[in-house]
Amino acid sequence: NAGVMQNPRHLVRRRGQEARLRCSPMKGHSHVYWYRQLPEEGLKFMVYLQKENIIDESGMPKERFSAEFPKEGPSILRIQQVVRGDSAAYFCASSEQGLNEKLFFGSGTQLSVL
Amino acid sequence: SQQGEEDPQALSIQEGENATMNCSYKTSINNLQWYRQNSGRGLVHLILIRSNEREKHSGRLRVTLDTSKKSSSLLITASRAADTASYFCATDAGGFKTIFGAGTRLFVKA
Numbered sequence: 581n582a583g584v585m586q587n588p589r590h591l592v593r594r595r596g597q598e599a600r601l602r603c604s605p606m607k608g609h610s611h612v613y614w615y616r617q618l619p620e621e622g623l624k625f626m627v628y629l630q631k632e633n634i635i636d637e638s639g640m641p642k643e644r645f646s647a648e649f650p651k652e653g654p655s656i657l658r659i660q661q662v663v664r665g666d667s668a669a670y671f672c673a674s675s676e677q678g679l680n681e682k683l684f685f686g687s688g689t690q691l692s693v694l
Numbered sequence: 695s696q697q698g699e700e701d702p703q704a705l706s707i708q709e710g711e712n713a714t715m716n717c718s719y720k721t722s723i724n725n726l727q728w729y730r731q732n733s734g735r736g737l738v739h740l741i742l743i744r745s746n747e748r749e750k751h752s753g754r755l756r757v758t759l760d761t762s763k764k765s766s767s768l769l770i771t772a773s774r775a776a777d778t779a780s781y782f783c784a785t786d787a788g789g790f791k792t793i794f795g796a797g798t799r800l801f802v803k804a
Contacts, residue, residue: 613791615794620799621796621797622796623737625794678790681725682739683792684739685737685738688736
């Protein structure tokens with residue numbers, strides 16, 4: 581029973597390029613959350629999605645960032661025209677019922693912008 | 695602003711000692727959770743305590759919740775070197791999303 585799968589594990593981009601981060605939730609989970617973490621800091625909420633719907637994107641920057649969770653396939657966090665300040669670890673978590681219950685986390689994607 | 699804030703920021707103890715971490719939050723909650731993160735890895739859920747509960751145990755973990763003071767504590771008894779990690783509290787803040795604090799970095803010396 582695979583857990584939350586994130587890929588790639590490490591992603592290097594040059595300034596101005598696009599970054600695509602993928603997250604496959606646990607089997608049977610239809611709620612996905614994206615968080616961002618800087619070194620030695622806690623996780624900052626970005627967006628909460630259910631299948632085909634964005635429920636809460638209050639933590640997402642208004643520009644350059646977007647997220648989706650299509651009916652088929654993984655959830656995608658997309659960052660356009662990356663800047664050095666986007667360098668961070670991005671974690672995806674999933675839950676079965678989405679009622680602020682137990683979250684299952686992936687191992688994260690470490691994004692480095694050169 | 696963060697909903698949960700842990701105290702202390704860092705804690706260093708000897709193996710066998712108890713470790714206590716505290717968490718304060720700002721708004722009403724339905725539940726509070728504690729998670730653990732090993733360096734470079736994702737978070738792992740440890741325990742959830744609901745707003746109508748005052749104490750909960752799981753193995754060597756003991757969590758308390760005081761809603762009047764908007765605070766929680768995590769006690770790890772008889773700590774081991776393998777307990778070295780960062781520990782985060784997380785709350786629902788009455789909404790759909792789970793908000794994490796900045797964490798306590800625990801180092802257990804063998």
